[in-house]
Amino acid sequence: MKIENGALVLEGETIITSDFAENEELVEVILPKGVLKIEDGAFKDCTSLKRACLPDGLEYIGKDAFRGCEKIEEIEVPDTVNYIGEGAFLGCEELKYLILPRGIEKIPDNLCYCCFKLIGVTIPEGVKEIGERAFSACWELEKIILPPHLEKIGIQAFFGCRAVCEISLPHTLVEIGDGAFEDCFELKHIEIPKGIKYLGDSVLEGCGELASVELPEGLETLSRNVFSGCRKLKSIRLPRSLKTIDDYAFAYCKELRRIFIPSSVEYMGFCVFWQSNVYAYCEADDVPKGWSEGWSCGTITYTWGNKRKN
Numbered sequence: 199m200k201i202e203n204g205a206l207v208l209e210g211e212t213i214i215t216s217d218f219a220e221n222e223e224l225v226e227v228i229l230p231k232g233v234l235k236i237e238d239g240a241f242k243d244c245t246s247l248k249r250a251c252l253p254d255g256l257e258y259i260g261k262d263a264f265r266g267c268e269k270i271e272e273i274e275v276p277d278t279v280n281y282i283g284e285g286a287f288l289g290c291e292e293l294k295y296l297i298l299p300r301g302i303e304k305i306p307d308n309l310c311y312c313c314f315k316l317i318g319v320t321i322p323e324g325v326k327e328i329g330e331r332a333f334s335a336c337w338e339l340e341k342i343i344l345p346p347h348l349e350k351i352g353i354q355a356f357f358g359c360r361a362v363c364e365i366s367l368p369h370t371l372v373e374i375g376d377g378a379f380e381d382c383f384e385l386k387h388i389e390i391p392k393g394i395k396y397l398g399d400s401v402l403e404g405c406g407e408l409a410s411v412e413l414p415e416g417l418e419t420l421s422r423n424v425f426s427g428c429r430k431l432k433s434i435r436l437p438r439s440l441k442t443i444d445d446y447a448f449a450y451c452k453e454l455r456r457i458f459i460p461s462s463v464e465y466m467g468f469c470v471f472w473q474s475n476v477y478a479y480c481e482a483d484d485v486p487k488g489w490s491e492g493w494s495c496g497t498i499t500y501t502w503g504n505k506r507k508n
């Protein structure tokens with residue numbers, strides 16, 4: 199292997215090692231057929247690299263393989279690839295488009311973390327899990343199309359995707375990690391599928407444009423800060439399956455004017471409605487034993503013994 203005029207020249211290699219990591223002269227990588235594996239950190243911090251062409255037949259892309267290649271704009275991963283390591287494209291700041299192979303079932307942790315200019319990504323239909331921070335801080339990503347058989351979204355998977363305005367969650371989803379959609383500033387509506395029983399901490403915290411949320415029957419827990427900072431949230435219907443509402447769950451929900459709290463809620467955390475102007479219609483006849491003394495922060499209006507038809 200050698201570099202000529204900024205391009206990597208190969209001579210029969212089947213494995214690309216990390217020999218050229220942190221090379222500032224490398225501008226273009228065109229890998230020929232026959233290359234099977236790109237090892238961990240192979241092109242890490244090649245800050246001048248603008249183009250990478252990956253061949254059919256490639257099977258393995260290692261951890262941090264293209265991490266920090268801040269000038270690369272587009273990557274198409276061939277369908278022959280069956281493994282992609284964590285952080286493979288982390289910090290590719292100019293990356294705009296990414297096509298992932300059909301054979302993978304998990305999007306690895308930190309895959310496109312801090313790919314600030316990522317506009318489009320093709321997530322294969324067979325993917326069942328999106329890893330932690332996989333697309334965190336992809337500031338320009340506007341639309342996310344999730345695969346139909348997805349089961350798990352990891353912690354902070356889409357944290358800080360501030361241009362996203364629409365997300366459709368598949369009915370197969372059973373787990374959404376803490377902060378999964380935190381600070382998705384432009385997100386306006388989301389429907390939580392029926393398989394979700396637990397919404398983790400800060401799942402939708404800071405989604406300032408979020409106006410409506412649909413929660414399913416079967417949901418049992420709203421965790422800390424889950425809707426904190428959703429300033430434009432105007433209405434939300436709490437399911438009768440709900441048992442726990444944790445600390446600051448609806449803090450700073452400035453436009454939420456009324457909410458019905460079903461008698462199924464056994465635990466209410468501290469300052470659930472901090473800095474909110476909501477009127478709480480509580481179905482219970484009196485404050486339940488499991489509710490925190492400071493649940494209302496003393497700043498909201500509430501009444502007991504209210505009834506809802508369904």
